[in-house]
Structure formats: structure tokens, C-alpha cells
Amino acid sequence: MSHITLSHAGPGTFRCVEITGQGEPVVRLKRMGICGGRHLTIVQSGDPMILRVVGARIGLSRELAASVIVDSDRVNADDVMSAANAQCDGDDCD
Amino acid sequence: MTVTEICQESDASARSPRAANSDGAMVALVGNPNTGKTTLFNKLTGLRARTANFPGITVDLRSGRVQLESGFAEIVDLPGLYSLEAVSPEEKVTAKVLAGGLEGTPAPDVVVLVLDATHLERNLVLASEVLDLQLPTVVALNQFDAARSADIKIDISKLSAALNSPVVPVSARTGEGLDTLCRIVDESLSEKLPILNQDHQSCTAGCTGCTFAARFDWAERVSDANVQAPPTHGRRTDAIDRVLTRPFVGVAAFLSIMLVVFYLIFSLASIPMDMVDEAFSAIGAAADRLIPEAPLPAGLWFGTVFFLSMILFTAGYAAAGISWNRRSGVMAIALAAAVSLLPVEDFRSLLIDGVIGGVGGVVIFLPQICILFFFISLLEDSGYMARAAFVMERLMQFVGLPGKAFVPMLSAHACAIPGIMAARVIENWRDRLVTILVLPLLTCSARLPVYTMIAALLFSDSPSSAAMVFVGAYVLGISAALFSAWCLKKTILQGSAVPLVIELPAYRVPSLRNAVAAVIDRGTVFVRQAGTVILMISVILWVLATYPKLPDVDTGAATSGEVTAEQAGAQEALAYSFAGRAGRLVEPIFRPLGFDWKINVGVLTSFAAREVVVSTLAIVYGIGEESADDEATLVETLQRQTRPDGSPVFTKATGFSLLAFFVLAMQCLPTQAVTKRETGSWKWAVFQLVYMSAMAYVAALVTFQSCTALGL
Numbered sequence: 001m002s003h004i005t006l007s008h009a010g011p012g013t014f015r016c017v018e019i020t021g022q023g024e025p026v027v028r029l030k031r032m033g034i035c036g037g038r039h040l041t042i043v044q045s046g047d048p049m050i051l052r053v054v055g056a057r058i059g060l061s062r063e064l065a066a067s068v069i070v071d072s073d074r075v076n077a078d079d080v081m082s083a084a085n086a087q088c089d090g091d092d093c094d
Numbered sequence: 095m096t097v098t099e100i101c102q103e104s105d106a107s108a109r110s111p112r113a114a115n116s117d118g119a120m121v122a123l124v125g126n127p128n129t130g131k132t133t134l135f136n137k138l139t140g141l142r143a144r145t146a147n148f149p150g151i152t153v154d155l156r157s158g159r160v161q162l163e164s165g166f167a168e169i170v171d172l173p174g175l176y177s178l179e180a181v182s183p184e185e186k187v188t189a190k191v192l193a194g195g196l197e198g199t200p201a202p203d204v205v206v207l208v209l210d211a212t213h214l215e216r217n218l219v220l221a222s223e224v225l226d227l228q229l230p231t232v233v234a235l236n237q238f239d240a241a242r243s244a245d246i247k248i249d250i251s252k253l254s255a256a257l258n259s260p261v262v263p264v265s266a267r268t269g270e271g272l273d274t275l276c277r278i279v280d281e282s283l284s285e286k287l288p289i290l291n292q293d294h295q296s297c298t299a300g301c302t303g304c305t306f307a308a309r310f311d312w313a314e315r316v317s318d319a320n321v322q323a324p325p326t327h328g329r330r331t332d333a334i335d336r337v338l339t340r341p342f343v344g345v346a347a348f349l350s351i352m353l354v355v356f357y358l359i360f361s362l363a364s365i366p367m368d369m370v371d372e373a374f375s376a377i378g379a380a381a382d383r384l385i386p387e388a389p390l391p392a393g394l395w396f397g398t399v400f401f402l403s404m405i406l407f408t409a410g411y412a413a414a415g416i417s418w419n420r421r422s423g424v425m426a427i428a429l430a431a432a433v434s435l436l437p438v439e440d441f442r443s444l445l446i447d448g449v450i451g452g453v454g455g456v457v458i459f460l461p462q463i464c465i466l467f468f469f470i471s472l473l474e475d476s477g478y479m480a481r482a483a484f485v486m487e488r489l490m491q492f493v494g495l496p497g498k499a500f501v502p503m504l505s506a507h508a509c510a511i512p513g514i515m516a517a518r519v520i521e522n523w524r525d526r527l528v529t530i531l532v533l534p535l536l537t538c539s540a541r542l543p544v545y546t547m548i549a550a551l552l553f554s555d556s557p558s559s560a561a562m563v564f565v566g567a568y569v570l571g572i573s574a575a576l577f578s579a580w581c582l583k584k585t586i587l588q589g590s591a592v593p594l595v596i597e598l599p600a601y602r603v604p605s606l607r608n609a610v611a612a613v614i615d616r617g618t619v620f621v622r623q624a625g626t627v628i629l630m631i632s633v634i635l636w637v638l639a640t641y642p643k644l645p646d647v648d649t650g651a652a653t654s655g656e657v658t659a660e661q662a663g664a665q666e667a668l669a670y671s672f673a674g675r676a677g678r679l680v681e682p683i684f685r686p687l688g689f690d691w692k693i694n695v696g697v698l699t700s701f702a703a704r705e706v707v708v709s710t711l712a713i714v715y716g717i718g719e720e721s722a723d724d725e726a727t728l729v730e731t732l733q734r735q736t737r738p739d740g741s742p743v744f745t746k747a748t749g750f751s752l753l754a755f756f757v758l759a760m761q762c763l764p765t766q767a768v769t770k771r772e773t774g775s776w777k778w779a780v781f782q783l784v785y786m787s788a789m790a791y792v793a794a795l796v797t798f799q800s801c802t803a804l805g806l
Contacts, residue, residue: 027177032597048594
């Protein structure tokens with residue numbers, strides 16, 4: 001399976017392979033769940049873009065998205081549902 | 095039952111000044127941002143928490159005392175973080191406190207780990223790191239009511255087993271479960287429960303090299319095994335964000351929201367500001383009546399004034415956090431004695447003009463600052479602030495600042511001080527420092543009286559041109575701030591702004607209690623920091639403008655035209671004083687700017703607070719301080735002034751030059767005090783003063799010379 005950077009990915013859910021680079025920016029990505037093995041859903045493209053990661057919405061600049069490597073194939077829609085809905089995302093929580 | 099009935103708060107008298115020194119147990123609240131941790135803290139401590147001074151750090155930690163069954167405990171609200179691999183100064187403090195690495199502060203006796211029940215999986219990553227520290231830990235599963243109404247089912251006992259810690263479902267908003275939380279914390283404190291080894295960190299070394307991947311895998315396993323969430327429907331946050339995060343609509347929405355906030359700040363603040371103004375005038379008048387005309391017996395007078403001065407010093411030292419040692423003690427006694435030896439009339443002037451006037455000049459900005467923090471807290475709590483940073487990100491990156499810098503920059507248009515305090519949201523230290531350094535260039539409300547005077551001076555006959563003076567001044571301030579930020583990023587603070595990664599939390603109804611707590615907290619910091627510095631400086635400036643005194647001559651001789659004897663006397667006294675002499679001394683330096691020595695006196699005396707220039711000019715041009723409020727008289731008088739060669743002082747060139755100077759010059763010592771506080775050293779405060787003064791000088795020089803060349 002080939003890999004692309006998140007900045008080149010369109011809407012949909014992708015499996016994160018790894019983060020390139022090092023230092024503070026990488027820690028900032030990883031601790032938010034943008035980390036190898038997680039599913040990243042692009043909710044809104046653009047710069048900055050909006051992702052759904054581990055049940056939360058994350059705003060991410062395109063510059064950093066370029067250092068996120070994902071599988072080029074989208075994750076199956078059923079898996080997406082279970083991944084994205086594993087948590088309440090706050091809509092009816094309040 | 096409310097939490098206050100269960101966790102009874104102790105009375106104020108039982109408090110120790112420092113959390114770190116209290117002999118009560120220390121309970122630390124730890125959690126991700128947006129988990130309702132601060133709401134929980136405010137609910138547990140009431141509104142009586144305070145900002146604790148921990149030695150060696152510039153980060154504010156709020157702490158408060160809570161009475162548990164077996165004794166009191168000191169609860170510390172540690173800054174929120176996503177991981178113990180800390181990035182911002184605040185996060186580093188949290189990590190340090192938990193590791194027991196903060197000097198003079200042992201590791202907390204119990205950690206209350208606040209997890210958001212509606213985003214449990216995400217929160218479990220920090221949980222795994224904190225549990226690895228092997229401190230006694232109680233898990234508070236917050237927002238449990240929200241999770242329940244969203245039909246999320248969490249198996250508490252299984253989760254507790256998986257985390258090897260007691261788990262208490264709570265809701266900080268409603269107070270649900272807080273009594274149980276207090277009881278369990280108390281038990282962990284008194285029993286010192288044994289800490290069991292965890293197995294979740296099994297992959298921290300040797301797997302793939304990414305500890306976060308291992309922790310997220312663990313979090314997913316624990317969450318899958320213990321949490322049942324329904325497929326989410328009706329995504330309200332998604333729907334709102336579809337509008338509020340759009341490139342153009344989002345920016346427009348943000349600017350409209352801020353416009354409303356600013357309109358409210360300026361319209362709501364005017365009433366308390368007038369009240370403060372009147373209150374200080376009344377206090378001044380009362381003090382004037384209280385001071386006897388005829389000298390009292392020397393001993394009685396000395397004793398009374400000395401006693402009162404010492405009380406003032408004690409209060410000032412306490413507010414500014416200065417400890418009593420030999421040096422500070424000797425200084426207080428010497429100064430109190432010096433004040434007591436002043437002649438009655440000098441003392442009267444010192445008290446009314448120096449002390450009461452100086453303090454009043456600072457307190458008058460308090461309403462604006464409080465209202466500003468109230469709205470910032472509401473916007474933060476509602477989840478909107480993250481969107482503001484998101485939509486401003488691209489625009490701000492052009493000048494090398496992060497999107498998060500925008501709200502501090504807007505706040506600075508009311509007053510630089512809350513702007514500097516609000517810069518804490520910027521995680522990266524360099525980005526934060528650049529923002530703090532350029533904030534005072536933005537037009538704050540203290541500049542408005544100066545602009546009003548200059549606009550009237552330049553275009554008394556044309557209101558539309560006068561309005562353009564204001565627009566030009568605002569634009570100059572904003573351009574100068576953005577330009578300086580760009581320059582700093584290219585020179586001494588190199589590096590582009592750290593790109594955005596920000597959680598966009600679910601929207602929720604903001605908490606009024608949190609807003610009030612923020613207002614009390616920030617307001618106190620402002621009064622302590624700015625108030626004590628301005629008091630000291632206004633007394634020093636009073637001395638400079640009063641001494642040496644004119645030798646006893648008949649001041650009536652100077653009377654001419656409508657200028658009264660008293661006004662002429664004040665004018666001569668000021669000219670004779672240190673300030674007046676300094677004004678003449680620096681004349682060669684400021685002459686290329688078009689300033690005469692009288693304007694120099696205005697510039698020098700407004701060093702601590704720029705709005706003072708208006709009343710100084712009124713005195714130095716001989717119309718008396720009271721006339722400063724009467725714009726027409728002041729402007730008329732200023733327009734009549736001539737240079738020795740007979741040409742008018744206030745030409746268009748001088749006016750524009752003075753305007754450029756006051757837009758760009760620092761001229762505000764309370765701001766400097768806050769810069770020192772937030773950056774942790776005087777170095778940056780001095781740097782700020784130097785670069786802004788240099789810029790103001792050059793800009794005024796260029797303005798005057800080019801205007802003169804153009805024949806204005």
C-alpha cells in the first residue's frame with residue numbers, strides 16, 4: 001500500500017503510518033493523537049484543516065499536515081463509523 | 095446537598111500565605127485542557143481561591159483550601175496538558191510539580207486526575223502517564239451527567255480495576271459526586287493506599303519507539319472494554335463549526351463577536367470608571383479637609399504621619415509581595431520619617447496629588463480590565479476561543495505570529511496589561527515573548543485623552559479631519575506592532591511561528607462562576623502589580639515636579655492678563671523643579687522633533703502614565719491643572735504659545751510629531767511591571783522600553799522634519 005502526506009489527502013478517513021521530523025512539533029502532534037496507528041478523519045480541508053482524531057476535533061495547519069504520513073487508501077466506511085463514534089463528540093453531551 | 099456542605103471550606107483566618115508551606119496535605123488537580131478541571135476547582139474551593147506564589151516560577155498556580163473530614167487540604171489547580179512531555183512553560187510546571195521537582199514543593203500527596211467522561215479514550219493517554227508516576231491517584235470522571243444524557247455507558251468498577259485507582263463519577267457543573275470525591279481523597283490521604291504496579295506501560299520501550307502509539311493503543315483497549323457509546327447523531331458542534339470555521343465567514347463572525355465585546359467593554363466600563371473617578375476626587379477632598387491648616391504640635395504631627403506612612407508601607411509590601419528584611423525595613427522607616435518631616439502644605443500635596451491621584455489613575459482602568467477578562471473567560475469556556483485562533487491562524491502567520499496571538503492583541507486595544515496576561519494562551523515561549531513585546535504599541539484607552547487633545551489642537555475647526563487623526567493613530571499603532579513583530583522574528587527571536595495544532599472542544603454553555611473567578615484573580619494581580627509600582631512612581635514624579643521649591647518670592651508679580659497668581663505660581667514652581675530643569679536639559683535632544691522644553695516636561699512627567707501629559711501641559715502653560723478637563727481652554731492656550739522667535743509652538747508639524755511620539759512611546763510603567771512578571775525578568779521590560787522609545791523618537795523626528803520640509 002502506498003503512502004501519502006495528510007496535506008495531500010482529500011476528505012475521508014485514513015490510517016496514520018508515522019510522523020516525520022522530530023522535536024517539539026512532533027510531540028505536539030502525537031499527544032493529540034496524530035500518531036502512528038490512529039485513524040484520522042478529515043472533516044474540513046483547507047489551511048488550517050479540521051481532523052477528527054480519537055473522538056475530538058483538531059485544527060491542524062497544512063504545514064504540519066505535510067509531516068503526517070498516512071496510507072493512501074481510505075479506511076473502510078464501517079470501520080470509520082466505529083472509530084469516529086467510539087466517543088461522544090460533544091454534540092449531545094451537554 | 096451542595097458540595098460546600100460536605101467539603102466545608104475553612105474560614106479565611108486559617109489560611110497560610112503559601113500553598114507550598116502549608117502543613118496541610120497537597121492535592122493536585124491534573125487533566126487535559128477542556129475537561130472542566132478549573133470548573134471542578136472553582137466548585138471545590140468556592141470563589142476564595144488565590145494565585146499562589148511558588149518560588150522560582152513565573153507561572154500562576156491557583157490554590158485553595160478545602161476542609162475534608164480528617165483535616166484540611168490545599169488543592170492546587172495545575173495547568174491543563176495533553177501529555178507530561180511538556181511544551182509550554184505552564185505544562186512544564188505541571189510536569190515538574192508532579193515529579194516533585196519544583197524547589198520547595200514536595201510531590202503532591204494525592205493526585206486528582208480529571209478525565210472527561212465524554213472523551214475518555216483521548217484523556218486516558220495523559221492518565222497512563224500520570225499513573226506511571228505511582229503517586230496516590232483518585233480519578234474524577236467529570237462531565238458524567240453529559241455522558242449520561244448522550245447515552246454513553248461507562249463501567250465504573252471495571253474502569254477502576256483497569257486503572258488500579260478509585261474512579262468517582264462527578265459533574266463539576268451540578269456538584270454531583272463531589273461529596274464522594276472529597277471522601278475518597280480524604281481516605282487516600284489518611285490511609286496512604288498501597289500503589290499497585292500498572293501493566294499499561296508494557297510497550298514504553300522496545301516496541302516501535304513511539305511511546306505515544308503504545309499509550310494510544312492502551313487507551314483504545316481500555317476504552318473499548320469499558321465504554322459503550324451509541325452512534326452519535328445530530329452533530330451540533332459540527333454544524334456550528336461548518337459556519338464558524340469557514341475562511342471568510344469565520345473571520346467575519348469572529349470580528350463581529352469581538353466588536354460586540356469591545357462595544358460592551360467601553361459602554362459598560364464608563365459607569366464604574368466615572369464612579370472611580372468621583373470616588374478618588376472625594377477621597378482627595380476629604381483628605382484635604384482632614385489635614386489641618388495650622389501646624390499641630392510637632393511631636394503629635396510627626397507621630398501620626400509616621401504611623402500612617404508605616405501602615406501604607408506594610409500594605410504596599412504585602413500587596414507587592416516584598417518581604418520585610420533589614421534593607422526593606424530601613425527603607426520603609428527612613429521614607430516614613432522623611433514624609434513625617436515634610437511641611438504641612440507639602441504633605442498635603444504629596445497625599446492628594448501624589449498618592450491618591452496616582453492610585454486613582456490606575457484603579458480607573460480596573461473596570462475595563464475586569465469586563466475584558468469576564469468576556470474572555472466566557473468565550474474560552476464556551477469553546478469559541480479555539481475557533482478564533484483557528485480562523486486567524488493564516489492571517490497572523492504572515493507576520494510570524496500564531497493565531498492565538500490575535501485575542502491578546504485585540505485586548506490590548508482596551509489596555510496592554512490584560513493583553514499581556516492573555517498572551518499565556520500562546521504555548522511557544524518565543525511566540526509569546528514577541529507578542530508581549532509588541533502589545534503596548536496598540537492604541538490603549540489611556541492614549542485617547544492625548545489623541546483627543548492633539549486632534550483638537552490640529553483640527554479644531556474640522557471634526558472630520560480630527561476623526562482622521564484617531565484613525566491614523568490606530569492604524570499607526572497596529573502597523574508598528576505587526577512590523578515590530580516581524581522584525582523581532584527576523585532578528586533576536588528568530589523562527590517562524592509554531593504552526594497550529596489545536597483541539598476544537600465541543601461547544602457548551604459557559605460557566606458564570608468561572609468567569610467571576612477569573613475576574614477576581616486577574617483583577618487582584620493587576621491591582622497588586624500595577625498599583626504598587628504606580629504608587630511608587632507617582633510619588634517619585636511628585637518629588638521631581640515639586641522640588642526644589644521656588645525661593646519665597648512674591649508670585650503675584652508674574653500675573654498677566656487672565657492668568658491668575660495661583661496658576662502663574664504653579665507654572666513657575668514646575669519650571670523651577672527638577673522636572674522643569676530636566677525639560678530644559680533635554681531640549682537639544684527633542685528640538686529636532688519640534689518639542690520645546692515645556693512639551694519635554696510633559697513627556698518626562700507622563701513617563702509612568704501617558705495620559706498625565708494633558709494635565710502637565712495645562713500646568714506648564716500656566717492655566718492650572720483644573721483647566722486640563724476643559725479642552726477648549728487648553729487647546730486655545732496651547733495654540734497661542736510661541737517660540738522665542740515669535741513663531742507658534744504648536745504648528746501642524748509639532749502636532750503630528752507629538753502624535754507619532756505618543757502612539758509609539760512606552761510611557762506606561764504598570765505595563766512594564768506586568769511584562770516583567772510575565773517574562774520573569776526585567777531584561778525584557780527594559781528592552782521593550784528602549785526599542786519603543788527609540789522607535790517613537792525616530793518616528794517623531796521623521797514626521798516633524800518631513801512636515802516642516804513640506805511647509806506644514
